[in-house]
Amino acid sequence: xxxxxxxxxxxxxxxxxxxxxxxxxxxxxxxxxxxxxxxxxxxxxxxxxxxxxxxxxxxxxxxxxxxxxxxxxxxxxxxxxxxxxxxxxxxxxxxxxxxxxxxxxxxxxxxxxxxxxxxxxxxxxxxxxxxxxxxxxxxxxxxxxxxxxxxxxxxxxxxxxxxxxxxxxxxxxxxxxxxxxxxxxxxxxxxxxxxxxxxxxxxxxxxxxxxxxxxxxxxxxxxxxxxxxxxxxxxxxxxxxxxxxxxxxxxxxxxxxxxxxxxxxxxxxxxxxxxxxxxxxxxxxxxxxxxxxxxxxxxxxxxxxxxxxxxxxxxxxxxxxxxxxxxxxxxxxxxxxxxxxxxxxxxxxxxxxxxxxxxxxxxxxxxxxxxxxxxxxxxxxxxxxxxxxxxxxxxxxxxxxxxxxxxxxxxxxxxxxxxxxxxxxxxxxxxxxxxxxxxxxxxxxxxxxxxxxxxxxxxxxxxxxxxxxxxxxxxxxxxxxxxxxxxxxxxxxxxxxxxxxxxxxxxxxxxxxxxxxxxxxxxxxxxxxxxxxxxxxxxxxxxxxxxxxxxxxxxxxxxxxxxxxxxxxxxxxxxxxxxxxxxxxxxxxxxxxxxxxxxxxxxxxxxxxxxxxxxxxxxxxxxxxxxxxxxxxxxxxxxxxxxxxxxxxxxxxxxxxxxxxxxxxxxxxxxxxxxxxxxxxxxxxxxxxxxxxxxxxxxxxxxxxxxxxxxxxxxxxxxxxxxxxxxxxxxxxxxxxxxxxxxxxxxxxxxxxxxxxxxxxxxxxxxxxxxxxxxxxxxxxxxxxxxxxxxxxxxxxxxxxxxxxxxxxxxxxxxxxxxx
Ligand SMILES: *Cc1c(COP(=O)(O)O)cnc(C)c1O
Numbered sequence: 162x163x164x165x166x167x168x169x170x171x172x173x174x175x176x177x178x179x180x181x182x183x184x185x186x187x188x189x190x191x192x193x194x195x196x197x198x199x200x201x202x203x204x205x206x207x208x209x210x211x212x213x214x215x216x217x218x219x220x221x222x223x224x225x226x227x228x229x230x231x232x233x234x235x236x237x238x239x240x241x242x243x244x245x246x247x248x249x250x251x252x253x254x255x256x257x258x259x260x261x262x263x264x265x266x267x268x269x270x271x272x273x274x275x276x277x278x279x280x281x282x283x284x285x286x287x288x289x290x291x292x293x294x295x296x297x298x299x300x301x302x303x304x305x306x307x308x309x310x311x312x313x314x315x316x317x318x319x320x321x322x323x324x325x326x327x328x329x330x331x332x333x334x335x336x337x338x339x340x341x342x343x344x345x346x347x348x349x350x351x352x353x354x355x356x357x358x359x360x361x362x363x364x365x366x367x368x369x370x371x372x373x374x375x376x377x378x379x380x381x382x383x384x385x386x387x388x389x390x391x392x393x394x395x396x397x398x399x400x401x402x403x404x405x406x407x408x409x410x411x412x413x414x415x416x417x418x419x420x421x422x423x424x425x426x427x428x429x430x431x432x433x434x435x436x437x438x439x440x441x442x443x444x445x446x447x448x449x450x451x452x453x454x455x456x457x458x459x460x461x462x463x464x465x466x467x468x469x470x471x472x473x474x475x476x477x478x479x480x481x482x483x484x485x486x487x488x489x490x491x492x493x494x495x496x497x498x499x500x501x502x503x504x505x506x507x508x509x510x511x512x513x514x515x516x517x518x519x520x521x522x523x524x525x526x527x528x529x530x531x532x533x534x535x536x537x538x539x540x541x542x543x544x545x546x547x548x549x550x551x552x553x554x555x556x557x558x559x560x561x562x563x564x565x566x567x568x569x570x571x572x573x574x575x576x577x578x579x580x581x582x583x584x585x586x587x588x589x590x591x592x593x594x595x596x597x598x599x600x601x602x603x604x605x606x607x608x609x610x611x612x613x614x615x616x617x618x619x620x621x622x623x624x625x626x627x628x629x630x631x632x633x634x635x636x637x638x639x640x641x642x643x644x645x646x647x648x649x650x651x652x653x654x655x656x657x658x659x660x661x662x663x664x665x666x667x668x669x670x671x672x673x674x675x676x677x678x679x680x681x682x683x684x685x686x687x688x689x690x691x692x693x694x695x696x697x698x699x700x701x702x703x704x705x706x707x708x709x710x711x712x713x714x715x716x717x718x719x720x721x722x723x724x725x726x727x728x729x730x731x732x733x734x735x736x737x738x739x740x741x742x743x744x745x746x747x748x749x750x751x752x753x754x755x756x757x758x759x760x761x762x763x764x765x766x767x768x769x770x771x772x773x774x775x776x777x778x779x780x781x782x783x784x785x786x787x788x789x790x791x792x793x794x795x796x797x798x799x800x801x802x803x804x805x806x807x808x809x810x811x812x813x814x815x816x817x818x819x820x821x822x823x824x825x826x827x828x829x830x831x832x833x834x835x836x837x838x839x840x841x842x843x844x845x846x847x848x849x850x851x852x853x854x855x856x857x858x859x860x861x862x863x864x865x866x867x868x869x870x871x872x873x874x875x876x877x878x879x880x881x882x883x884x885x886x887x888x889x890x891x892x893x894x895x896x897x898x899x900x901x902x903x904x905x906x907x908x909x910x911x912x913x914x915x916x917x918x919x920x921x922x923x924x925x926x927x928x929x930x931x932x933x934x935x936x937x938x939x940x941x942x943x944x945x946x947x948x949x950x951x952x953x954x955x956x957x958x959x960x961x962x963x964x965x966x967x968x969x970x971x972x973x974x975x976x977x978x979x980x981x
Pocket of ligand 1: 647649695776816817
């Protein structure tokens with residue numbers, strides 16, 4: 162690894178820890194996640210407190226080969242040969258170590274903060290400056306209290322410039338980040354409403370952000386944004402830009418869109434200068450102006466700056482998981498390549514269990530700042546530590562260093578064109594393929610050749626948001642309360658193994674499906690978590706037991722069927738779940754049946770009761786709270802009786818999503834998280850933020866037509882326009898799950914930023930939108946719902962609930978998964 166190393170004894174001193182050093186070690190890597198460990202022998206694991214206690218992961222990290230730990234408590238660890246450094250706060254210790262490391266180096270550092278655009282500005286400055294300087298920067302958007310120390314830790318002798326972004330969400334966070342970054346040059350990006358909820362006022366938020374620059378020599382910012390805060394700026398010098406005020410250093414006075422570019426003219430040092438930005442959307446333009454200002458402030462000439470900005474390329478931080486040809490899964494990360502993002506992508510690859518075989522297609526890596534032999538040796542080592550069964554290297558550098566690689570099946574090609582010619586001979590089938598390339602290799606061509614062509618209506622699922630939502634609910638639970646994730650009905654329409662892999666990797670305790678077949682699919686996709694089946698059919702008990710699925714027993718009939726089956730198959734102690742009906746009146750044993758049930762369980766050696774549960778009928782509704790309390794009481798009575806009979810403890814659970822939010826006293830041993838996981842919870846008030854919708858449904862315009870005032874539109878001549886206008890026919894209909902009830906203006910979609918109504922009846926595969934007066938082109942993207950245009954609104958339009966909208970979206974609509 163490129164890092165300067167430290168002895169564990171030196172680290173003990175730097176972070177002022179207690180504890181004995183039993184064996185001397187050299188440390189070059191820091192870990193906070195026991196699942197993401199490379200080079201364990203030189204690693205130091207920080208057991209961070211968080212939503213899950215980092216100490217739970219110490220044993221796992223030890224098993225992975227780590228021998229050095231920073232922990233917040235206790236001598237209870239008895240792991241031979243390992244060093245335990247004891248500190249009051251492991252996160253603070255990691256930050257102190259990072260700050261110490263930072264201070265050893267004399268490199269120039271640019272520090273970036275703001276509400277939006279931090280990562281883009283950081284990546285673009287990297288693109289603009291890496292021709293001249295050896296640069297170290299945060300991987301992806303690692304800008305948090307944990308991400309910044311891990312980023313800063315990468316600084317080595319070789320680096321001439323550091324570009325680090327810092328993100329905060331509430332007060333008193335920036336000082337700790339500032340101590341690690343210590344930027345000489347500060348950059349403030351766009352300030353907007355993001356994270357407002359963490360602060361008393363926008364002013365308080367701004368002042369907190371400005372703390373990053375408290376000892377900077379130069380601050381670069383939008384002049385208008387800090388007009389009222391001039392006295393708060395502590396940097397010695399500033400460089401400002403503005404689109405309104407002439408007194409700014411860089412005054413942008415003219416902006417024109419020229420085909421796909423944005424042409425800017427500005428006044429700078431008394432002269433007129435220009436800049437062509439290869440993007441036209443407002444956010445990109447603002448971020449590019451910020452970069453323009455930074456380049457000028459750093460002394461680059463206007464001409465050179467313009468030349469470089471013109472060549473900026475889009476920054477994509479997300480991985481895309483989609484279906485591929487020949488039953489493959491394709492992870493598309495074809496837009497950038499460096500060691501850190503390769504590691505992140507490989508971790509995502511290793512989360513995937515749906516195919517036995519895992520494949521990496523990798524291009525040469527540019528601008529790593531490392532000599533080639535060092536770089537490719539490290540790449541080969543990294544690939545070697547992951548489960549990669551097939552390796553395809555593309556580029557002359559990889560070809561030249563192929564002797565470093567030792568993968569069971571490996572191929573090298575000199576360029577992308579050669580790979581594409583030979584693609585067939587590589588016989589991709591039943592494998593998960595990670596495609597990771599530097600932009601110039603145009604790996605999007607490889608991705609296009611290997612991914613299944615998507616119908617133009619797609620549902621995008623954001624896996625980061627899924628994880629965020631899981632943690633949102635975990636934070637509401639007392640330690641030790643388990644989480645059962647409800648993945649019935651194709652995970653509420655969001656996918657099967659894709660969602661389950663994520664949940665398994667992030668250690669939920671249980672999954673639940675509605676039918677045996679759903680459970681079988683998860684097992685076939687490599688999911689090993691315990692799986693509960695809510696509605697087990699007697700005809701499929703063989704499949705149930707072969708796949709280690711755990712049935713819910715909700716009636717005497719079902720109990721009888723299953724016990725008879727178990728006797729016939731010589732099965733004993735099979736895990737089952739008992740469902741009690743406390744008022745929902747759907748499935749379950751009623752109160753008066755509990756006694757008989759207990760009699761039947763008392764001597765039953767065929768079953769082992771894993772859990773006892775019930776379901777709340779109206780956990781979200783305050784007007785029914787008295788009823789909910791009754792349900793909870795009945796549940797307590799039932800499980801006490803059952804536990805007393807069984808003589809062992811069982812897992813008890815009653816809360817669904819809104820139960821988790823509204824009934825903390827009823828969490829018991831486990832909660833069943835359903836719709837909240839997918840970002841929807843009517844009982845979370847609008848002021849409580851943190852939940853993120855995970856799905857967006859998008860389609861496109863197939864045709865645009867002029868329509869006269871007298872013309873009619875769609876079947877039964879059901880639509881018309883009030884005056885002459887235009888309609889757009891879009892590629893979604895009721896067969897995709899866009900219900901007929903949305904027709905005749907009831908449903909609304911978003912085209913080019915404008916909300917437009919449907920006209921006429923929805924047809925099977927298509928529907929029409931009134932786009933009169935809008936500049937709409939064939940092929941334009943159309944949004945049916947996303948994180949801003951909420952599914953809750955859609956549900957309201959046709960008098961239903963989000964559950965129904967989500968689960969109705971047909972399988973014909975391809976799901977594409979994103980992970981950052
Ligand atoms: C679907 C289901 C849940 C989850 O409900 P949400 O409201 O989506 O959280 C919980 N328990 C049972 C028995 C269910 O069928």
